[in-house]
Amino acid sequence: MSRVSPWWRLVAGVLVLAVLVWRFGTGPFADAWRLTTWRSVLAALVLTALATLANAWRWRVVARALGAPLTLVGSVTAYYRSQFLNSALPGGVLGDADRGVRHGRAAGDLGLGLRGIVWDRVTGQAVQVVLLAVVVLVLPTPLQAYAPSSTAGVAGCALLVWGLARRRHGTSYPGRDLRALLRPGVAGRVVLASCLSSTAHVCVFAVATATVGVHLGPAALVTVALGVLVGSSLPLNVAGWGPREGVTAGLFALVGLGSATGLTVGIVFGVLASVATVPGVAVLVAEAVVRRRRSVPVPVPAGEPLEQVPHG
Known part of the structure; x- marks a missing residue:
């Protein structure tokens, strides 16, 4: 399964993109590239930097x-590297896998x-799901019709977490980990970091809608943006593309702004x-330079015995 699953995720992402192109043509894609400006790119860089700092903080807490x-520097650089790899490689999770392997080796416990x-x-995605359920229930948008099902889904997940946390026998890692993460001092910081990250990403989505020239009221903007963030977490994509654009198109249709417009916004959001x-590229380049310097052999002066050459 570990060999087949990534290929199925890639195929699923390709199929989603193919359906979108078949349904809407290439117009939304061309419009998205034409409308994206340097000002919107700069805003996305700043907002994503804030989200990355919040995510790195959550990772350190966990x-x-x-x-x-x-460490602070280690977590931030590793998070930027993983985000770039997630956006550049199929599946959307390979960067996180690399981050986990590196951290595990450094800590002496790969599994940990x-x-x-x-x-x-x-935890980050769970907070996003809860936020989405709350705004669907509270904010006056056409998506309020889905409030009962979203609330039931969150309640079911909460019961599952409660059941896992109560498992105290054997070597159940989920139960032990959850008990450690649900301590008030830990859970509060994880929730706060996730809320800060989600807020920054919602702001990036607002930049995307403004770039396209679409006006969404505050309630609809927050609700649709959180829905897109939750949909983007599905690991069925091609370098991040696929479900995000499909979910955006569907949500825009539900709020009455048209799926084609939603697809254009989703593509701009993806570009940003x-x-x-x-x-993350700078992090990879810096690491390559450090490795290259460490691998350069110490030069040995002609005619001097090797044992006289200082080491280290």
Whole structure:
């Protein structure tokens, strides 16, 4: 399954994109590239930097609770690297896998590093789902019709978490990890960091709608943006593309603004989100330079015995 699953995720992402192109043509894609401006790109870079800092903080909180602390600089650079790899490689999770492997090796426990990444992603997405359920229930938008089903879904997930946290026997990692993460001091910071990150991404979505020239009221903007963020978390994409654009098109149709317009906004949002991960390239280049310098052999002067050459 570990070999087949990534290919199925890639195929699913390609199919979503193919359906979108078949349904709407290439017009929305061309419009999105034409409308994207340097001002919107700069705004996305700044807002995504804030989101990255919040995400790195959440990861540090989770890792510390599980027993594998992280430094501030290390967590931020690793998060930028993983975001770039997620946006550049199929599946949307390979960067996180790399982040977990590196952290696990540094901590001397590969499994612990990977569990930290899983909980970092799960807690962040869980907070987004809860936020979406709350705004669908509270804010006056056409999506309020889906409030009962969204509330029931969140309640079901809460019951599952409660059941896992109560498992205290055996070597149940989910139960032990959840008990560590649900401590008030830990859970409060995880929720706060996730809310800050989600707010920054909602602002990037607002930049995308303004770039396209679409006017959404505050209630509809927040609700649609959170719905897009939750849909974007599906690992069925091609370098981040696929479900995000499909979900945006569907939500815009539900709020009465047209799926074609939603697709254009989704593409602009995708462009801004991808460009905003460019600092991850700088991290990869810096790491390559450091590795190259460390691998350069110490020159040995002609005629001098090797044992006289200082080491290190």
